[in-house]
Amino acid sequence: MARTPSNMLPLGTIAPEFYLKDTNSSDTFYSFSDLKGEKGTVVLFICNHCPFVHHVIEEVVRIANDYRVQGIGFIAISSNDVVNYPQDAPELMTEFAFENKFEFPYLYDETQQVARDYDAACTPDFYLFDNLNKLVYRGQLDDSRPGNGIPLSGSDLRGAIDGVIYNRVINPNQKPSLGCNIKWK
Known part of the structure; x- marks a missing residue:
């Protein structure tokens, strides 16, 4: 199991636009906007x-589910090479989203350009943009990792989202996420 950290895109970066197919719908493409x-x-x-x-x-x-009702959008993207990693193919993304009860889009980045634009390095990799589309948080969900015994809380991401919602200062000292590397073509 690879342990690749986030690249930590600079805070203040404007969200890169994209136009990607939603694997939860057969004909729908979405942009960040x-x-x-x-x-x-x-x-x-x-x-x-x-x-x-x-x-x-x-x-x-x-x-x-907690934050969508408070005005926070959620967008999941898979950018993995599906030729060498067929378990990440779009039709299996649809199944994964259904099994995990996604109420948000799960987009397929076939060219991997969006991952490059966001400087994504690993899965999972989290980015939070404010209402002006400026990056205010990037990094880990929390300190929990497979096998480390720390319970999941989502505390790092939740704290940043609360900062956006309640107009609080978000600590710029953020820990990178850690996960499997994106499977580049």
Whole structure:
């Protein structure tokens, strides 16, 4: 199991636009602008097979359900090479989203350009943008990792989202996420 950290895109970066197919719908493509939340937006890079994603996905869905009603948009993206990693193919993304009860889009980045634009390195990799589409948080969900015995809380991401919602200062000292590397072509 690879242990790749986030690249930590500079804070203040404007959210890169994209236009990607939603694997939860056969014909729908979305841009960042289509999906952004009124108060802020979480963009997360995940995939179907990574043990780090499997470890956190229940908490991620819980966070999305808690905060979507408060004006935070959630966008999941998979950028993995599906030729060499067929378990991450779009039709299996649809199954993964259904099994995990996603109430947010799960987009397929076939060209991997969006992952490059966000400087994504691992799955899961989390980015939080404010209502002006400026990056205010990037990094880990919390300190829990597969096998380390620390319970999931989502505390780092939740704290940053609360900062966006309640106009609080978000600590710029942020810990990188850690997970499987993005499977580049």
